[in-house]
Amino acid sequence: MASIKPISGFPEWSPEQKLVEEKFLSKIGRVFQLNGFSPIETPAVERVGTLTAKGGNEKEIYKITRLHASGESSDDNDLALHFDLTVPMARYIAQRERELVFPFKRYQMQTVWRGERPQAGRFRQFYQCDIDIIGRESLPIVCDAEITAIMANILRSLAIGDFQIRVNNRKILQGFLSGVGIDQSLHFAVMGCVDKLEKIGREGVLTGIREALGDTNFDASSLLDFLSREIPLERVADLRSLSTNTLYQEGIDELAEVVTAALAKGVNANELTVDLSIARGLDYYTGTVFETRLVKYPELGSVCSGGRYENLVGTFANGNYPGVGMSIGLTRLLSQLFKHKIVAARAQSYTKFFIVPVSHEGAVLSYAERFASKLRLLNVPCEMSLVQGKLAKHIEYAERKGVAQIVLIGTDEVTNGTVRVKDLTTREQWDVSIMDEGFFTSH
C-alpha cells in the first residue's frame, strides 16, 4: 500500500484548522477589498531567470521538471516555483504596465515554496497575504499610512488580541550615521546590529556595532540611547533638530507624516508606536518600515511587516516604480496561534443546524428539505442527515463535527408547522414555528 506519511515542511491542516485558515483568508481579503485593492494571482511557476533576476536565495528555489522528460515543450526546462509574491508582482506589473492604473494597489494571497532544510516551524510551502501600492515615477507618503491603517484593520478583524504596530523610517538612522561621518558602505551593517536589539540585547548590539565600524571613536552607546527612546506619537517632528543631515530630516518628516496620516485614517493611538530601532531584515527597504507584535504574545515576533522600497519593478521594465507594501505569513501565524491556543479550531464545518427527519417518509422528508432550503436561502449553513439511524448516532455525528444544535422533524412537527431544536451542549430542546422569521434571521 502507498505511503501516507506526512512530508516534512509541507503543512496540512485538519478540517477544523483549515476552516479557521479559510476564515482568516476571507477576513484579510475583505479588508483589502474594502480599501479598493485589486486582486491579482500569478501562476505558481515563473522562469528561473525571472526568480533570480533580483538576486534572491537560489538555494531555496524548487525547479519543476516532467517526471518523464519527453522533449516536447522546450520551455518546460526553465520553470520553477515562486518563493515569494513580490518578484512575480514586479514581473506582472512590467508586463501589464499599459492596462494598469497607477498608483496600482494590488493584493495577492497565494502559497509560495521554499526549499528550506526541514526543521520545526520552517515551512517549505506556506500562504502569504500581500498588499502593495506601486507608483509610477512617484508615490506620496500617505500610501505608507494607508498600508499602516490596513494592517490595523486586519488585526482588529482577526480578533487575536491587542496589537502594536511599530513604525520607523530607515532614512533616520542612515542620515544620522552619515551626519556623524560614517561611510554609507557601513550603514547596513550597523542597521543589522540595531535590528537585533530585542534578540541579543544592548550589550550584544554594542559589540556588534563596534566590530562593524572597527577602530573609531563613534559613540555607539549614545546612538542606542537615542534609538531606544520612547517617542510620543505627536512629538516625532521634534526630533528634527537632532541632526542637520538632509536624509535624517527627510526621514523624520516622512515618519511624522505617516504617523499623523495613520491616526487620521483611524489607527488608534494605542495601536501605533514609533520605534527607531526597527529596520526589518530585507535590504530593499529604503524608507518607512513597520512590524507588528501581539501585546500579550511578543514571543511570536512580528505577525505583519512591510515597508517602502524603490523600484522593484525596474528589474523588468524601464522607468521608476516606487512602492510600499506589507505581508502576512499566514501559515506561520496560524501555526503559532494554534500552538499557543490563542485561536481554537473546533468545528469541521460551518453547519449551524444538523437536520434529522425522524422518518424518511414522503411528507416529513419534503418538509425537512423545504426547511433546509429556507435556511440556506437566508445564508444559514445546515446539513441534512444522509444516513438513517438512531438519534444517538445522529447526535454523535453532529457532536464530532462540532455542530451545536440539531433539528428534529417528525409527523407531529409537519402537522403543527414547527421544528424541534435540540441544543447539544445544554441538552435543552424547544419547538420553533417555521413561520417565525426571527428564528431564521438570528443565525
Added chain:
Amino acid sequence: MASIKPISGFPEWSPEQKLVEEKFLSKIGRVFQLNGFSPIETPAVERVGTLTAKGGNEKEIYKITRLHASGESSDDNDLALHFDLTVPMARYIAQRERELVFPFKRYQMQTVWRGERPQAGRFRQFYQCDIDIIGRESLPIVCDAEITAIMANILRSLAIGDFQIRVNNRKILQGFLSGVGIDQSLHFAVMGCVDKLEKIGREGVLTGIREALGDTNFDASSLLDFLSREIPLERVADLRSLSTNTLYQEGIDELAEVVTAALAKGVNANELTVDLSIARGLDYYTGTVFETRLVKYPELGSVCSGGRYENLVGTFANGNYPGVGMSIGLTRLLSQLFKHKIVAARAQSYTKFFIVPVSHEGAVLSYAERFASKLRLLNVPCEMSLVQGKLAKHIEYAERKGVAQIVLIGTDEVTNGTVRVKDLTTREQWDVSIMDEGFFTSH
C-alpha cells in the same frame, strides 16, 4: 532585462478577470459551506508514489527538485505536484481516518498541475473546485442526489444562464449488455463509443460498437435507440421491465431514486434530464454519473461533472470507502465564459465610491476619512484618493479602474454635513447627507 513573456499553459488573469474568478470561487465555496461540507486543503506536493499509486498519467506529472541540489534532505527527491484533487483526498482520508466523521463531506478548491503539451485551451495549471461524500463501508444513494442539488445551486448562484444536469447510471448499460450476453471485458469499450454520441454522431458510434464487439449479431442500432430515448423524470422506474438483469435493475432503481431525491432537494424539473447515453470518460465511475450543459452554449461541453465510484481511498487504507463527487474545472470554464462574452470582466476592484477630498487641509481630510471609515464599517468598499491633482485626473483613475461613482468633499460639504456624489456614467451629481442611513445601507 529579465524576460516577461507569458509562459504557455500557465494562465494569468488581468485584475478584472481575477476579480470575477474570486467571486466565482467565493460563490461556489459558499454553496459548499451552506450544505455542511468540510474544507480541506492538501499541499501542492505529494510523493511520486502517492500520485502514481492508482495508475494515472505519469507523463503529465511535474516533479520538483531543488535548483541547486544540496543533498540535505533526502525526501526532496521524491516529490511532485498533484495533477488532481482526488488522489490527495484519498491519501488525506486514509491518513486521518480516525479523526474524520463519516459520511465525510469535503470540499477542496485548489490549483492542480499537468505537464500537457501546450495548445489552445489546454492549461498546465488550473483551478478545480471539488466536493465528495465518502462513506465507510456503505453510502446511501441519497448522497448522489445531494451532489446533484449542489450542482444546481452552484450554477444558479453563478448566474451564467439556464443549465441542464444530465444524469445516468452506468449499471444500466453494463447490466443491459450482460443481459444480452456480452462479456464484461467489452463493456468499457461499448460505453466509450456511446459516450461519444454527440461528438461523432450515430453512425460513428454504431461503427465503433461493431468494431469493438467484432463478429456478433448484437443489434447496436436498437441499443442506441434505447439509450437515446427521451425519458420523463417520473417514468424512470418504468424502464425496469426492459431487462431481467439484476445489475440493470439496480441501475434503474438507483437512477429513479436519485431523480426523486434531487427534485425533493429543490432541483427544478427543467434543470434535470435523464440521459442514458452519458458515461463520463473516467474508468473509476461505477454507478451514478452526471454532467451539466449550459442550455444556450452546448458547445462549451460539460461545465460540472461527476459520479459515484468505489473505494478510491482503498489505495491507501484497508476497508471499503464508496464515494460520490463532482468537479468544476474553474479555469477552463472561466476562459470559455470570457471568450464567449457570457461573463464580463469590467472592474479592477470592488470599490463602489472613489473619494476625493478637494483639499487635503485638516478638517476636509479628516471628514473624508471618517466618511470612508463609515462606509467600510457598513461593508461598502471605497477608496481614498492617494494623489492630489485635478478632478479630471481623479475621474480618469476611477473610470479606468471601473468605479462608477466618485464622492467629492470640500469645505462646503464639511459645513453642510453632506458629500457630493457624482455618477461617472450619467455625469449627474447630487448631495447626500452623511446622516442619511439609507444611502449607506443601499450599497
